[in-house]
Amino acid sequence: MGVKGLSSLLEDNRMISPDIHFRDRKLVVDGNNLLFHLYFSSNLDQNHGGEYLAFQVEVQAFFKTLADCGIKPYVVMDGGSSTSDIKLETFKIRAREKVQKTHDAALTGRKGRILPTLTKHVFRQTLNDLKVPLVYCFGEADGRLAALAKEWCCPVLSADSDFYIFDLPGGLLHLDHFRWRAVETRRGIPCRRYSMSSFCTFFNIDPQLLPVFASLAGNDYVNLRDVKWARYLPAGSPKMKFSGTNLVGLLSWLGARADRTTEDTLTAVMDLMPSMSQQTQTEAQTMLRKSMLEYRLPSSSLRGFFSEGTVPPLPAEMLRCVPDWVRAPLARGELNSDVLGLLVHRRNKLRTQVEHSDLQSSNLTSKHIRQVWYGLLLGLGGGEMEEVDRVGLELISFQVRPLVQGAAQTLRLDSLPQADPAVRLQVCLETLGVEEETLEGVPAHLRLPVAVTRYWLRRASPEPMLF
Known part of the structure; x- marks a missing residue:
C-alpha cells in the first residue's frame, strides 16, 4: 500500500535515520524493490525491449559488493496473487496509469520507469547462477519478509515505505541511501538506518x-x-x-x-x-x-526454507485449488508466479508493453499459447478465464476459453510433473504449430527459439517486416 509522502518527511528529518556503515551481517532484501532500483538507476533502455545483459552485469556487481563486505543477503520476492481481492482496485488504478505511460513512451521516446518484460526472469536467473538465497512468497512478501528480519534481528533493504511501520529490531536500510557503489570495503557500505522506535520518539x-x-x-x-x-x-x-x-x-x-x-x-x-x-x-x-x-507480522515461514529447504505452507484458502506439487517450484521461482492468480481467482492481469495505443495489444499474439496454458491448469469443463488487457488506452476484462486438445487431453494438473517427456514435447509443438520433422537439422539448443519465431511470424499483428 505504501504511505505517500512519508519518505519525503523522513528526508526532512534526518536525525531519525542516522548515517552508518554496514557490513558482516545478514540482510533481508526486498527483491522486487531491488530489481526495480537496479534497473532504473542504471540508465538502461526501457522503451525498446530492455538491455538484459547490461542488467545482469549490474546485478552481479551489486551482490559481489555485498560479498566483499561480508554481508549475507537473503532475497524475498512477491510470488503472485493473494487470496484476498482487497488490492484489486489499487491494481486497476496503477494498470491504467501504466497504459498511459507506455503510450506516452511510444510517442515521445521518454523513459517512464517501465520495467521491460523479462527483467524479473533475468534477475531470478542471475541470483540462481550466483547461488544467492532466494524465495518467492505465496502472495505479497512484505509481512513475511519483515517477520524473517525480526526473527534474525537483521535489517531489511527496501524502498517500500510500509517498512517504516513494521517493528524491525535491525531497522530499515533504504535503497535510495544504500551507496554500494561508494563502498569502503573495510568499513562497509555507507547507508542510513531507520528504526520505528526513533520515529515514534x-x-x-x-x-x-x-x-x-x-x-x-x-x-x-x-x-x-x-x-x-x-x-x-x-x-x-x-x-x-x-x-x-x-x-x-x-x-x-x-x-x-x-x-x-x-x-x-x-x-x-x-x-x-x-x-x-x-x-x-x-x-x-x-x-x-x-x-x-497488513502491518501485523505473521509467524516467520521463511527461515526453514533458507536453512533447511522447507517449502512455506500455502494459505488455507489456496489448498482447495492449488496442487501440492506447485508449492516448491513456485517458492524457488521455477514456475511462473501468475499461476496462483489463475488457480485462485481465474484471472490473468496481462503486462502492458511500450506500444502505440492505436495498435492492438501485443499480448494478442500469444493468446493461443495462454489458452493452452489455461487448459492445462483448469482441465476439461473448467470454465472460462478472465484476462485484463488494454484496448486503446482503456483497460478491459475479457472472458477467454481454455483449450484442451491434442496431446494435452492426456494430461492432468495434479500429475503434470510425472508426464512423459515425449507427451510434453508434443504439447509444446502442437501449441506452437510446428511439426517435429520441421526442426530436423536445427541444433538442439536452437529448436525452441526457431519454433517460437515461426509462431510469432505467423500470428503477429501488424505483420512483421522482414528485411
Missing part, C-alpha cells in the same frame, strides 16, 4: 498507533484533505509541502491520543468528518481495519 506517538497512521495516510477510503490537519501542528512548526503538513498534523493528533485504544481512535477519526454518512463511515472503518491487519 521523534513524533511522540505510541507505536501501537502506527498502523492506524499508515492506514489513514495510505488509503483511498478516508481522504486526508477532508480534515484540516494543519490545526494540530505543534506551535512553531516549519513550513512544508501540503502532504507533509497533513502527515505531521495527523501524527500530532495521534500523539495526543496515546491513552486511547485503536478502536477509540478510529471512531474519533470518523467524528472529524461529520459530513460522511453513517454507511460510508462503517465501510471506511471496515477497510481501515483490513489495511491495518
Whole structure:
C-alpha cells in the first residue's frame, strides 16, 4: 500500500535515520524493490525491449559488493496473487496509469520507469547462477519478509515505505541511501538506518498507533484533505509541502491520543468528518481495519526454507485449488508466479508493453499459447478465464476459453510433473504449430527459439517486416 509522502518527511528529518556503515551481517532484501532500483538507476533502455545483459552485469556487481563486505543477503520476492481481492482496485488504478505511460513512451521516446518484460526472469536467473538465497512468497512478501528480519534481528533493504511501520529490531536500510557503489570495503557500505522506535520518539506517538497512521495516510477510503490537519501542528512548526503538513498534523493528533485504544481512535477519526454518512463511515472503518491487519507480522515461514529447504505452507484458502506439487517450484521461482492468480481467482492481469495505443495489444499474439496454458491448469469443463488487457488506452476484462486438445487431453494438473517427456514435447509443438520433422537439422539448443519465431511470424499483428 505504501504511505505517500512519508519518505519525503523522513528526508526532512534526518536525525531519525542516522548515517552508518554496514557490513558482516545478514540482510533481508526486498527483491522486487531491488530489481526495480537496479534497473532504473542504471540508465538502461526501457522503451525498446530492455538491455538484459547490461542488467545482469549490474546485478552481479551489486551482490559481489555485498560479498566483499561480508554481508549475507537473503532475497524475498512477491510470488503472485493473494487470496484476498482487497488490492484489486489499487491494481486497476496503477494498470491504467501504466497504459498511459507506455503510450506516452511510444510517442515521445521518454523513459517512464517501465520495467521491460523479462527483467524479473533475468534477475531470478542471475541470483540462481550466483547461488544467492532466494524465495518467492505465496502472495505479497512484505509481512513475511519483515517477520524473517525480526526473527534474525537483521535489517531489511527496501524502498517500500510500509517498512517504516513494521517493528524491525535491525531497522530499515533504504535503497535510495544504500551507496554500494561508494563502498569502503573495510568499513562497509555507507547507508542510513531507520528504526520505528526513533520515529515514534521523534513524533511522540505510541507505536501501537502506527498502523492506524499508515492506514489513514495510505488509503483511498478516508481522504486526508477532508480534515484540516494543519490545526494540530505543534506551535512553531516549519513550513512544508501540503502532504507533509497533513502527515505531521495527523501524527500530532495521534500523539495526543496515546491513552486511547485503536478502536477509540478510529471512531474519533470518523467524528472529524461529520459530513460522511453513517454507511460510508462503517465501510471506511471496515477497510481501515483490513489495511491495518497488513502491518501485523505473521509467524516467520521463511527461515526453514533458507536453512533447511522447507517449502512455506500455502494459505488455507489456496489448498482447495492449488496442487501440492506447485508449492516448491513456485517458492524457488521455477514456475511462473501468475499461476496462483489463475488457480485462485481465474484471472490473468496481462503486462502492458511500450506500444502505440492505436495498435492492438501485443499480448494478442500469444493468446493461443495462454489458452493452452489455461487448459492445462483448469482441465476439461473448467470454465472460462478472465484476462485484463488494454484496448486503446482503456483497460478491459475479457472472458477467454481454455483449450484442451491434442496431446494435452492426456494430461492432468495434479500429475503434470510425472508426464512423459515425449507427451510434453508434443504439447509444446502442437501449441506452437510446428511439426517435429520441421526442426530436423536445427541444433538442439536452437529448436525452441526457431519454433517460437515461426509462431510469432505467423500470428503477429501488424505483420512483421522482414528485411
